[in-house]
Amino acid sequence: MQIRDTAAIVTGGASGLGGATAKALAAKGAKVFALDLAPSIKTAEKAEQVEGVTYVEADVTNHEQVRAAVEQATGSGSPLRIVVNCAGIGPSARVLSRKGPHDLDLFAKVVQINLIGTFNVLTIAAEAIAKTEPLDDNARGVIVNTASVAAFDGQIGQIAYAASKGGVVGLTLPAARDLASHGIRVATIAPGIIDTPMLATVSDEFRAGLAAGVPFPKRLGRPDEYAQLATTIVEHDYLNGEVIRLDGSLRMAPK
Secondary structure: OOOOOOEEEEEOOOOHHHHHHHHHHHHOOOEEEEEEOHHHHHHHHHHOOOOOEEEEEOOOOOHHHHHHHHHHHHOOOOOEEEEEEOOOOOOOEOOEEOOEEOOHHHHHHHHHHHHHHHHHHHHHHHHHHOOOOOOHHHOOEEEEEEOOOHHHHOOOOEHHHHHHHHHHHHHHHHHHHHHHHHOEEEEEEEEOOEOOHHHOOOOHHHHHHHHHOOOOOOOOEOHHHHHHHHHHHHHOOOOOOOEEEEOOOOOOOOO
16 A cells, blocks of 8 residues: 555654654655654654654543544545554563562553553544545555564563553454455554663663574664564555564563
């Protein structure tokens, strides 16, 4: 599917994987609506102005805010055909620790943002995409979700994160099948260790240790490599219902 002259929504679009993807889609001629929380948007706007990217304050778990953002994208003058879900959090906590059992509210929050937020954006956006005029092969659009290698190789302390990302993996195929009659493809990227702002605070020694565990190339992944894969999925019309690992063949150890 051609990216130019379309509207695109990217959640978590102010930084990290989402920020890189928003820039990549805009560079290919899309009108990008980058959804994020207010503090992240303010930081992004102070850092640089990206031509073709409009930042929209929206909580992915809020039905009304997501619907308003989708309406803004559909009213842009270009058909909404692309959605990339990057918004997410990844706190660490064990099932049992010295403090006691895993906090239920924390577990629910991680699932709410990573899984239910993804589903919320997917369903509301799919409704809008389904109303667009079909292209070749009756195609109307594509939705790319973000899981993690933790969905398959969850480490110690990742039970909430792994469960939420496992849910994203699990919804990929049924979502693709559900939306096939509307000409909407669904795919998921499962990144390994990517050099995002979440890693900016750790030491060089720790980063080197993470990179050493990657078979090849022996380094951390880059956000622009995620963005490259996301745009490839959009442009490759026969990729559908698939989960693609982006991890340098990494398989995570228990810790």
